[in-house]
Amino acid sequence: MPQKIFVAGHRGMVGSAILRRFAHRDDLQVVTRTRTELDLCNQAAVNKFFESERPDTVIFAAAKVGGIHVNATYPADFAYDNTMMAANAIHAAFQTGVSRFLFLGSTCIYPRMAPQPIQEDALLTSPLEETNEGYALAKIMGLKLCQYYRQQHGALFHSAMPTNLYGPGDNYHPDNSHVIPGLIRRFDDAAKENANSVTVWGSGKPRREFLHVDDLAAAVEHLLQLENPPDWVNVGTGVDLTIADLARKIADATGFEGQIVQDASKPDGTPVKCTDISRIRSTGWQPTIRLDDGLTQTVADYHHRIQSGEVRSV
Ligand code: GDP
Numbered sequence: 001m002p003q004k005i006f007v008a009g010h011r012g013m014v015g016s017a018i019l020r021r022f023a024h025r026d027d028l029q030v031v032t033r034t035r036t037e038l039d040l041c042n043q044a045a046v047n048k049f050f051e052s053e054r055p056d057t058v059i060f061a062a063a064k065v066g067g068i069h070v071n072a073t074y075p076a077d078f079a080y081d082n083t084m085m086a087a088n089a090i091h092a093a094f095q096t097g098v099s100r101f102l103f104l105g106s107t108c109i110y111p112r113m114a115p116q117p118i119q120e121d122a123l124l125t126s127p128l129e130e131t132n133e134g135y136a137l138a139k140i141m142g143l144k145l146c147q148y149y150r151q152q153h154g155a156l157f158h159s160a161m162p163t164n165l166y167g168p169g170d171n172y173h174p175d176n177s178h179v180i181p182g183l184i185r186r187f188d189d190a191a192k193e194n195a196n197s198v199t200v201w202g203s204g205k206p207r208r209e210f211l212h213v214d215d216l217a218a219a220v221e222h223l224l225q226l227e228n229p230p231d232w233v234n235v236g237t238g239v240d241l242t243i244a245d246l247a248r249k250i251a252d253a254t255g256f257e258g259q260i261v262q263d264a265s266k267p268d269g270t271p272v273k274c275t276d277i278s279r280i281r282s283t284g285w286q287p288t289i290r291l292d293d294g295l296t297q298t299v300a301d302y303h304h305r306i307q308s309g310e311v312r313s314v
Pocket of ligand 1: 066067068069108132164176177178179180182183200201202206208243266267268269270273
């Protein structure tokens with residue numbers, strides 16, 4: 001009997017990368033549900049799904065996600081939806097005997113002023129970044145629930161906290177997206193229109209670390225093979241750059257040759273965010289996709305999706 005894996009959130013950027021990664025694994029039976037088929041915020045529906053489907057393993061890549069602007073504007077939605085989805089799925093998985101649960105969060109769970117590079121132990125040591133506090137609290141709850149179920153019941157429930165992700169199938173909404181897809185769209189439009197300048201939000205000084213989503217999918221597969229995985233582990237590159245430097249790289253990747261203007265009226269968010277990846281490295285995983293290559297590939301994927309009418313913009 002193949003192992004039955006439920007990938008929650010398979011239509012998102014992360015879930016679809018995991019499905020691509022598992023496409024060649026004929027020892028796995030991957031189970032998915034769209035949001036219309038299964039509302040993860042609905043406890044009764046989630047219980048019913050787990051009771052009838054009985055997966056062996058769950059990869060929890062479902063989340064309400066967005067960039068700095070939507071996170072800061074709709075904190076109630078980000079906190080409520082993400083808390084409910086995590087709590088419903090973790091509890092139902094435990095009750096129906098799921099043998100392994102891998103919960104995916106984000107490095108925004110760490111304090112705003114965490115010492116850099118951020119180690120896993122920085123969790124809950126000082127206040128969170130305000131612009132995404134609701135989302136971060138929900139993800140902390142998911143991580144802690146996995147840790148508590150493992151501690152109290154011996155269930156093999158654990159978590160991975162990826163840094164800022166990018167790659168094929170991202171959300172390219174002009175206001176709601178994260179910085180890489182937001183800038184790819186803006187620079188690409190400007191290059192096509194021969195515009196003189198492109199505006200980048202904030203001061204350009206914040207530093208961020210970016211991981212290609214295919215590297216995360218490889219890390220997920222790796223973590224699922226560990227007999228005694230850490231309760232939670234950072235997944236990143238350990239390398240960061242300023243938003244201004246990132247903008248220059250995206251200008252090059254899209255062929256934009258005009259001026260880059262910073263809009264200081266937009267928020268910067270956390271000043272620096274770079275993870276310490278020694279814990280996952282010590283288990284035998286490391287990233288393989290360089291940012292320059294990943295950006296070139298992502299821009300090509302964006303162009304391909306424009307042509308086929310498949311650009312996600314929500
Ligand atoms: P964060 O890591 O949670 O802050 O996620 P984001 O990807 O939304 O933003 C990262 C940084 O990029 C922040 O400092 C933003 O101000 C900056 N930034 C610059 N231009 C943009 C843009 O067009 N969209 C977004 N989302 N962020 C931008």
